[in-house]
Amino acid sequence: AQKITQTQPGMFVQEKEAVTLDCTYDTSDPSYGLFWYKQPSSGEMIFLIYQGSYDQQNATEGRYSLNFQKARKSANLVISASQLGDSAMYFCAMREAYSGGGADGLTFGKGTHLIIQP
Amino acid sequence: GAVVSQHPSRVICKSGTSVKIECRSLDFQATTMFWYRQFPKQSLMLMATSNEGSKATYEQGVEKDKFLINHASLTLSTLTVTSAHPEDSSFYICSARARGGRREQYFGPGTRLTVT
DSSP: OOSEEOOOSEEEEETTSOEEEOOEEOOOOSSEEEEEEEEOTTOOOEEEEEEETTOSSOOEETTEEEEEETTTTEEEEEESSOOGGGOEEEEEEEEESSSSSTTTOOEEOOOEEEEEEO | OOOEEEEOSEEEEOTTOOEEEEEEESSSOEEEEEEEEEOTTSOEEEEEEEETTSOOEEOTTOOTTTEEEEEEETTEEEEEEOSOOGGGOEEEEEEEEETTTOSOEEEOOOEEEEEO
C-alpha cells in the first residue's frame, strides 16, 4: 500500500482563486511529520509547510495552510489567492519516527502538477 | 533559510564510467544527509541516508556497491555512481537536516545525470 497518496495528477486553477491539493497518508507510527514541497521546473525542492502528528493546530505559513485531519489521515495543502508563480509540482511527504526509511528519510507522494491560469 | 549546494548540476558520462556528485551544506552543519533519485515525471525515491563518520544506510533495492556514499565531514556528502549505465540516468537530489533537530530537510538543487 502506498504510504502517501496524492489523487490529483494535475490541476488547472484561475489566478487569485484558492487551491486545495489533496494528500492522504498511511502509517501506524504514533509520531510522524507531514511536509509539503514545491518543485518548479528548475527541479529544486522548496519547503512549504510542516505538520507534526501531535500538533493541535493546523500549520500555516503565509499563503499556505495545512488542513490536518488526523482521524482521516489527511493533510491537504491550501494555497490562498493563487499566483502565476505558484505553477509547479507539489509533493506531499511523510517522515515516520519508527518505521520510516533511514533516519528521518522522507517518503513522497507522486505529486500534483498545479497550473495557474491568468 | 539554510542553503544546500550540489555539484555538478548536470553531467553527461559514457557508459561504464564513474561519476561523483557532491552535496554541501553551506551555512549549517548536517550530521545527516539524504540522497534521493527522481525519474522524469515521477516522485522522489529515497536511496540512502548518509551519516557523518559512519556507513550509509541504503534503502531496499539500492545497490550499495554501485552507489557509493561518503559523508566525510559535517558539511559534505558525496555520491559516486560507479560503472554507470543508461538506466542510471536520472535526477539525483540530496537533502540535509541541520544539527539540533530542526524538522525541515533542506534540499540541494539537484544533479541531472545522463549516461550515454
